[in-house]
Amino acid sequence: MSIPKFADLPLDKSGPHHNAWGLYGPNDQLGTLNRLTDSTVTTAAKEVKTGTRVSLNWPLDAQGDIPFFGRQAFHQELYQKPPRIVNDDVWTFNTQSSSQWDGLRHFGYQREKVFYNGVTLDDIHGTNGKERSCVNGIGAWSEKGIVGRGVLLDYHAWRVEQGRSHDAFTTSAISLxxxxxxxxxxxxxxxxxxxxxxxxxxxxxxxxxxxxxxxxMMGKQPPSFAGVEQSEEMLQWMWENFAACAGDHPSWEAWPTQKDWSCHEVMLAGWGMPIGELFDLEALGKHCKETSRYEFFVVSEPTNVPSGVASPPNILAIF
Known part of the structure; x- marks a missing residue:
């Protein structure tokens, strides 16, 4: 697939910095998931050799009653339906209180106040004379899912081998x-x-x-986390290579941002690139090290909520 050079961004010169608006049409809601063509997925499926499956989903209730960023905790209401021996349950949770894909409604360009392809808060919420819509809803990703060749970069294992210290709860950058x-x-x-x-x-x-x-740590405001560096070089590498990205940490990039812009703005609102956070990569890292295989087939289906902001990933790595 041919894409514009990073140096040619922004594509829409009237829009914010680094945007790729219009690349797949003015009404596109898939962004860089357009890179996951049928032929790309067919090739990726060749990574399946043994059939071993590894879940990357952290439990929905993993953070208990104190999720970061003040988000609502997972709550389950479990009840029997007498006189039958039957149970139902109701789940209530913030879609970003555990493993999550950030959708295109989540994070916009902060200064310009716009989301992917120029969508506004009014378009989403139906305010100031606009009709409420499902535009940029994460349900658009559920039709074909996020399916392709996954690669794990086990920075944690590599860093330990290097004898280098790392504080996951302090703002610091993982360099390109x-x-x-x-x-x-x-x-x-x-x-x-x-x-x-x-x-x-x-x-x-x-x-x-x-x-x-x-x-x-919850009392620390704003919260701080290690994550990938915020740099032009990092953005270029992401633009030139990937359809989606995810990490095991809460913010993908070093947080709070160390620039007057953030990777979230560019990747979500500029390119439509899914960002995954709080993925449980412990079992995956162990299996990759044991087998010396860091490439695998990924199958993820975001929840089909047409107007959704984010979703549990429902994701497996298949070897």
Whole structure:
């Protein structure tokens, strides 16, 4: 697939920086998922050799009653339906309180106040004379899913081998140079249209905390996390290679942002690139290390809510 050079962005010169608006048409809602063509998926399916399946989903209730960013906790109402021996349950949760795909309604360009392809808050909410719509809803991604060749860059394992320290709960950047070094050390070839997964070490660190330590971090405002660096070079690498990306940490990029812009703005609102967060990559990292295979087939179907902002990923890595 031919795409514009990174240097040619913004594509819509009247729009915000680095945008690719109009590349797939003015009404497109798939963004970089357009890179997952039938032929791309067919080729990716050749990664299936053993049939081993690894879930990347953190439990919906994993953060208990204290999710980060002040989000609502998962709640289950379980009830019997007497006199029959039958149970039903009702789930209530914020779609970003556990593993999640950020959809195109989640994060817009902050200064310009617009989302992918120029969609506004009024378009989404039906305010100021606009009709409420489902435009940019995550349900558009459910029809074909997020399916393709996945690659894990296990930054956490590589860093430990290097003897380098890392604080998952402090604002710090995972550099592009380091990610490329991880790929080289693993012998991982990056291909156009890949689904990138980065194991930062957040999940491993979080699992070592007790409830009191987690609660103390919740009181820190704004919260701070390690994540990928915010740089032109990182953006260019993402633009030139990937259909979607995800990590095991809450914010994908170093948070709070260290620039006057964020990767979320460009990737979600500029390109329509799905960003996954809080993926549980512990079992995946273990299997990849044991088999020396860091490439696999990915199958993910976001929930079909036409106006949805985000969704649990419902994701498997298949070897």
């Amino acid at each position: 140079e380091d990610l490329k070094a991880v790929a080289k050390a693993q012998g991982t070839e990056i291909r156009f249209g890949d689904i990138l997964l980065v194991r930062s070490g957040y999940m491993d660190a979080y699992n070592r905390l007790n409830k009191e330590e987690v609660s103390a």
